[in-house]
Amino acid sequence: MNRSITRRQWFRRAAGAAAGVAVAPQVLTARPVGTRRSPPVDGLIRLSSNENPYGPSPKARAAMQAAFDEAWRYPYAGAVEDFVALIAEREGVTPEHVIVGGGSSEILHATGMAYGLHGGELLAANPTYEGMPRYAGKVGAYTHRVSLTDDLVHDLAAMDRRITPAVKLVFVCNPNNPTGTVVDPETHRDFISSVSRRAVVFVDEAYIELTDDPAAHTMVDLVRHDYNVIVSRTLSKIHGMAGARVGYALARPDIAERVRTFGMAGSNVMGLRGAIASLQDAEFQAFSRQKMAEGRQLIYRLCDEMGYRYAASQTNFVFFQTGKPIDVFQRGMQDQGILVGRPFPPYLDWARVSIGTEQDMQAFATALPKVMAV
16 A cells, blocks of 8 residues: 555545546436335346345446546556545454455455365355355355354354364355344454454345444454464445445454455446545435334335244345245246345245335335236
8 A cells, every 4th residue: 555645635635536626417417316226137136136226326336427527547556545444444454454356246245265275174154155165165165054043143163163274264244135134232242252263254245235333343453463364355335336236344454465366347436436535425314224224124024914934134125934835926026027036945935035115115015916826
């Protein structure tokens, strides 16, 4: 990082980039945030990929358009440097603690390679987000799978018992995907503090900003205290920037450098400038959090009325039991013009439904009883 740039100079430059270029009116005013409907996929409403249909925010859009004149440059000495400075400032770490990736997926893949090569083994819940275990498997790593509890939460005690000397990395997705559940914060912290003495622990916090209390659930404090812990975040969820591919992780500098060695793509100037703006846009984050909570409550009400079990989610999706094979449910919803999540073995009669716009969720509420009546 270029240390000749002071923090004050960085904030002045970031503010100028956002404000100094004229932005086309349609970028900021077309389809106001609160009323926009997500673009259909082949005419279908997409409630399948846990995206935020309300983003990017107007401020992020303005910053991305302002960055077009910077697009001829590689991002490393400009946009990446500024993004890292902001993350380090926000999280109370040094720039050397920060890993930047093309979405958190690149970081998950790089970490899977770093610890899965040469016979390294991983440990993860089942089901959970498969980005890391699947990629590590491509380089020969074996992943131990531990079933969730009856409440669809990580069974940390069982995971602890399954760790062997061959396990190099423990993966915890919190909130978990596909269930949306969170682990009790103190139990989670105690588990990681203990387990990180035997293996590196990777905590995927992709949905942390959508929880009721992000400060209580995050494990970044363990990174600050030099534990063998990696914490990843993404701009793809609450920030609505899945297509921009920006993610980051925090780890002790020696661990961070090991992961960076396996980096493959990186992010881009427009995405990084939009990310800088979005991270400082508390109003849009609050708006998104509220809309996702409203969508969850709508699905809860439908499930309660129809007698379907569901997991208590703190994300932008809900996992609920349909009582019929997921492939049958998928086809039924698609016939109604709606895409829902893929199968998540062993819960093959459960469905994961992402939160869409208000209009999308009303369409889902109309379709669900029709599909379940068949």
